[in-house]
Amino acid sequence: MSIEPGTLVLLVLWGTLVGLDLVSVPQAMIARPVVAGTIAGWALGDLEAGVRVGMLLELFALDVLPVGASRYPDYGPGTVGAVAYAALVPGWINALGVSTAIGLAFGLVGGRSMQWQRHRVADDVHRQADRIAAGDRVAIRRVMFRSIARDAFRSAALTAGAVGLAVGLARWLVLAPRSAQTLTLVAVGCGLAAVIGGALRSAGRGARMRWLVAGAAGTILLAALR
Amino acid sequence: MRGRLAALRRLYAVQGAWNFEHMLGIGMGHAAAPLLAELERESPERYREAAARSAAFFNSHPYLAGLALGSSVRAEYDAVPGAQIERLRQALCSPLGALGDQLFWAGIVPALVAATLAAITGGARLGAVVAFLVAFNLIRGWVGWWALRTGLASGTGVGAAIRQSWLPRAAAMAGIFAGLGIGIAAPLVAIWYLEPFGRAGAGAALVLAAAGVIGSRLAGPRYAAPRFALAALVAALILTAVIP
Numbered sequence: 001m002s003i004e005p006g007t008l009v010l011l012v013l014w015g016t017l018v019g020l021d022l023v024s025v026p027q028a029m030i031a032r033p034v035v036a037g038t039i040a041g042w043a044l045g046d047l048e049a050g051v052r053v054g055m056l057l058e059l060f061a062l063d064v065l066p067v068g069a070s071r072y073p074d075y076g077p078g079t080v081g082a083v084a085y086a087a088l089v090p091g092w093i094n095a096l097g098v099s100t101a102i103g104l105a106f107g108l109v110g111g112r113s114m115q116w117q118r119h120r121v122a123d124d125v126h127r128q129a130d131r132i133a134a135g136d137r138v139a140i141r142r143v144m145f146r147s148i149a150r151d152a153f154r155s156a157a158l159t160a161g162a163v164g165l166a167v168g169l170a171r172w173l174v175l176a177p178r179s180a181q182t183l184t185l186v187a188v189g190c191g192l193a194a195v196i197g198g199a200l201r202s203a204g205r206g207a208r209m210r211w212l213v214a215g216a217a218g219t220i221l222l223a224a225l226r
Numbered sequence: 227m228r229g230r231l232a233a234l235r236r237l238y239a240v241q242g243a244w245n246f247e248h249m250l251g252i253g254m255g256h257a258a259a260p261l262l263a264e265l266e267r268e269s270p271e272r273y274r275e276a277a278a279r280s281a282a283f284f285n286s287h288p289y290l291a292g293l294a295l296g297s298s299v300r301a302e303y304d305a306v307p308g309a310q311i312e313r314l315r316q317a318l319c320s321p322l323g324a325l326g327d328q329l330f331w332a333g334i335v336p337a338l339v340a341a342t343l344a345a346i347t348g349g350a351r352l353g354a355v356v357a358f359l360v361a362f363n364l365i366r367g368w369v370g371w372w373a374l375r376t377g378l379a380s381g382t383g384v385g386a387a388i389r390q391s392w393l394p395r396a397a398a399m400a401g402i403f404a405g406l407g408i409g410i411a412a413p414l415v416a417i418w419y420l421e422p423f424g425r426a427g428a429g430a431a432l433v434l435a436a437a438g439v440i441g442s443r444l445a446g447p448r449y450a451a452p453r454f455a456l457a458a459l460v461a462a463l464i465l466t467a468v469i470p
Binding site for chain 2: 023024025026027028029030032034035038039042047048051052055056058059060062063065066067069073093096097100101104105107108118119121122124125132133134135136137140141143144147148151176178179181182183185186187188189190191192193194195196197198199200201202203207208209210211212213214215216217218219220223
């Protein structure tokens with residue numbers, strides 16, 4: 001299987017929008033892996049791969065509180081690459097482990113690249129400090145536009161890298177079904193650890209914890225009775 | 227006052243020039259420009275001072291930044307002394323950050339995402355994702371508009387306006403919905419992924435999940451879920467290659 005050049009361009013464009021959405025503009029939540037992955041899967045003609053990969057990476061994203069100056073992964077562009085791999089490998093059960101690795105690795109690289117971006121913006125602000133301090137709205141607008149353009153470039157490069165790696169791995173990495181499915185199980189186990197660990201941390205000891213436990217207990221009970 | 231819609235639109239990019247020194251400051255300056263246009267015509271000198279103040283250091287939750295933007299612009303038109311406007315902006319940083327994080331990052335977003343995940347496990351696909359985007363953006367758009375309007379109406383009295391509004395109560399409640407949502411979604415997601423692997427495979431994945439949770443509790447802030455997962459995936463790849 002392969003991806004058409006037009007679809008590759010579409011994926012990079014989508015990954016760029018997704019990367020911009022995380023912080024710069026418009027924070028409409030298309031950067032959530034479950035959204036980025038599902039739409040990428042739809043674009044690739046394999047919605048199931050997009051949903052499976054996006055949802056698993058979402059479990060890791062739910063562990064993140066994107067607060068202020070804290071460092072956090074940028075999962076969006078990596079999710080697009082991860083879905084590309086899953087769409088190229090027959091059966092999500094054989095693809096999810098490697099896809100998750102692509103998504104997580106590029107998520108971490110994406111987090112680092114945001115720090116780079118923020119330092120470059122600070123450099124730009126320094127260069128324009130006198131004009132900004134004088135209330136020059138043209139200088140303020142130009143800093144804004146340059147920063148967003150830089151973030152778009154960052155997101156496009158990340159997505160292109162993730163999709164490129166996905167295409168390469170789908171072509172060159174040959175895994176026995178047993179290995180591929182073991183990796184899928186490991187990825188699911190780690191995703192569940194991330195979401196449960198994050199939920200317990202956020203819940204503290206108050207009402208939120210009680211509702212978390214009630215929700216989980218009720219669902220498990222209903223599933224057992226089914 | 228004119229320029230409200232343009233300012234609201236620009237607030238969607240308030241983090242566009244986020245950096246470690248000004249944080250949201252440059253984005254706030256960019257969003258303030260349409261609201262300050264009348265002041266520019268009335269008094270160019272006062273406008274320049276107001277524009278410079280609006281682009282100075284500021285930090286808060288991005289969706290609630292409209293409260294600070296509106297109140298400081300109102301104060302500029304009311305000819306409140308510059309030092310007092312600067313103090314107002316600084317005083318708003320922490321409360322708006324804390325309320326917004328509690329309401330959105332720890333409340334509405336995980337609650338809606340959990341509902342989306344649960345819907346997907348129930349068979350929904352693109353529809354669940356679209357519903358999530360519509361619901362979130364309706365809430366976010368309304369909160370953004372309310373924040374700007376409330377800030378513009380209350381000026382230096384914005385602190386009292388926030389205290390008397392729905393915001394503190396909603397921020398406290400949102401976490402409960404998030405907790406309940408994640409509690410419901412997590413087991414459904416586990417079943418959805420693990421069903422094809424049988425009892426042995428599912429058991430192994432759940433043991434790994436438990437190990438990860440215990441590891442995260444023991445290691446505290448040093449634990450990073452993606453690093454744990456990548457290490458586990460590499461270890462599994464090596465083990466499956468070595469063990470026949």
